[in-house]
Amino acid sequence: MNSVKERMVPDMRRRSVLRAAAALMAAPALAGGVAGAGTVAERRGASAGGSEGKGSLDLPLLTRRRTLGSGRFSMEVSALGFGAMGANYNRGVSPDRNAMIRLLRQAAEHGVTLFDTAQAYGPLTNEELVGEALAPYRGKVAISTKFGHRIVNGVYQAGKLDSRPENIRRVAEASLKRLKVDAIELFYQHRFDPEVPVEDVAGTVGDLIREGKVRRFGLCEVGPETIRRAHAEQPVTAVQSEYHLMWREPEKDIFPVLEELGIGFVPYSPLNRGLLGGDMTPYTRFDSGNDNRDTLPRFAPEALAKNLMIVEILNRFGRPRGITGAQVALGWLLRRDWIVPIPGTTSLSHLEENIRAVSLAVRSEEWKELEDALAGVTIVGERYPLEQQRQIWKN
Numbered sequence: 001m002n003s004v005k006e007r008m009v010p011d012m013r014r015r016s017v018l019r020a021a022a023a024l025m026a027a028p029a030l031a032g033g034v035a036g037a038g039t040v041a042e043r044r045g046a047s048a049g050g051s052e053g054k055g056s057l058d059l060p061l062l063t064r065r066r067t068l069g070s071g072r073f074s075m076e077v078s079a080l081g082f083g084a085m086g087a088n089y090n091r092g093v094s095p096d097r098n099a100m101i102r103l104l105r106q107a108a109e110h111g112v113t114l115f116d117t118a119q120a121y122g123p124l125t126n127e128e129l130v131g132e133a134l135a136p137y138r139g140k141v142a143i144s145t146k147f148g149h150r151i152v153n154g155v156y157q158a159g160k161l162d163s164r165p166e167n168i169r170r171v172a173e174a175s176l177k178r179l180k181v182d183a184i185e186l187f188y189q190h191r192f193d194p195e196v197p198v199e200d201v202a203g204t205v206g207d208l209i210r211e212g213k214v215r216r217f218g219l220c221e222v223g224p225e226t227i228r229r230a231h232a233e234q235p236v237t238a239v240q241s242e243y244h245l246m247w248r249e250p251e252k253d254i255f256p257v258l259e260e261l262g263i264g265f266v267p268y269s270p271l272n273r274g275l276l277g278g279d280m281t282p283y284t285r286f287d288s289g290n291d292n293r294d295t296l297p298r299f300a301p302e303a304l305a306k307n308l309m310i311v312e313i314l315n316r317f318g319r320p321r322g323i324t325g326a327q328v329a330l331g332w333l334l335r336r337d338w339i340v341p342i343p344g345t346t347s348l349s350h351l352e353e354n355i356r357a358v359s360l361a362v363r364s365e366e367w368k369e370l371e372d373a374l375a376g377v378t379i380v381g382e383r384y385p386l387e388q389q390r391q392i393w394k395n
């Protein structure tokens with residue numbers, strides 16, 4: 001796949017800020033208007049002053065860049081993005097709003113240039129949080145967001161979709177305001193809407209691109225035919241779907257199409273919603289009232305206890321190499337250079353750990369060893385309950 005390559009700028013190292021910053025200066029701007037990350041000094045200058053301090057200097061600087069998509073609608077971003085959903089939605093108790101704003105800014109300060117949110121997260125409040133946090137970095141980072149769930153007067157209508165052109169336009173206008181940006185860098189359809197032909201969806205986003213309100217188009221959880229049909233109407237920059245060591249389905253019929261068409265891939269829930277991070281135990285419960293893991297079969301108490309076996313395998317692989325299970329899980333995803341994972345975190349130490357996963361020295365034969373070790377594990381439970389599974393489009 002010649003359109004998607006990783007820029008190998010000098011490795012990130014603790015306290016090697018100056019050297020890495022010089023490399024960043026050489027990084028080209030994100031196609032379509034978002035500038036490169038700039039130097040640490042430049043980015044500090046742009047900040048609202050919320051994230052500085054010795055602690056943030058200790059974070060590694062993420063200097064590696066990857067390109068999602070190809071041609072006019074390609075997008076150069078940091079090799080690892082940041083999934084912002086869990087900052088206030090669906091991942092249980094999170095630190096207060098100001099702390100999350102500081103964390104998002106710390107990610108931006110340290111080289112993350114792709115932040116992912118959606119109208120449905122909150123709903124609306126996650127976009128508001130991300131918009132406020134990243135306002136000082138406008139033009140230096142890219143925010144991706146999504147349309148397609150039905151939200152009426154700020155209330156999420158469970159199981160209902162809405163990708164009618166008029167709704168896509170409405171969401172775009174409102175998201176622009178919440179995100180405090182002039183254009184949405186990457187606008188995904190969150191779920192395929194069987195009521196609206198994907199050509200109409202792609203065409204509407206194409207019109208928004210021509211009007212300058214959106215820069216690029218993406219799709220989530222769709223099948224190969226839908227990708228082809230949409231791409232023919234409006235080139236797709238990235239497909240975002242679940243993909244990690246406990247869910248490898250996209251490898252079968254999605255990856256070949258993405259490689260053929262030069263489309264990037266953004267794996268969501270790359271740590272399987274924290275399970276692969278190793279912080280859960282058989283006693284962990286998701287009963288905060290703000291956690292969808294409560295509804296996911298793989299996280300039901302009996303299933304979770306069995307599924308945690310996988311964490312031991314990751315740890316066994318990571319320990320002799322001096323890396324954590326979470327880094328193993330992210331490093332495995334990063335072995336393909338057209339993939340940009342978007343792990344979410346509420347913690348500075350996890351952010352640091354995740355950023356460091358970009359520069360692991362693990363050879364492809366070693367990843368095979370990990371895959372072989374995992375092949376013997378039976379994963380218990382479906383990834384989604386039936387209602388959500390129905391929204392995953394296979395064609």
Ligand SMILES: NC(=O)c1ccc[n+]([C@@H]2O[C@H](COP(=O)([O-])OP(=O)(O)OC[C@H]3O[C@@H](n4cnc5c(N)ncnc54)[C@H](OP(=O)(O)O)[C@@H]3O)[C@@H](O)[C@H]2O)c1
Binds near residue numbers: 240277279349350
């Ligand atoms: N398109 C879609 O339909 C869709 C669906 C779901 C998600 N997404 C996107 O994908 C993003 C990420 O997904 P996600 O939040 O579901 O799952 P994830 O990134 O796989 O996991 C997040 C969880 O992992 C924990 N974690 C992060 N780093 C860790 C580390 N180094 N060690 C141990 N635990 C760690 C976090 O806890 P701490 O806070 O304690 O670090 C958090 O609870 C979302 O923010 C959203 O943008 C998209």
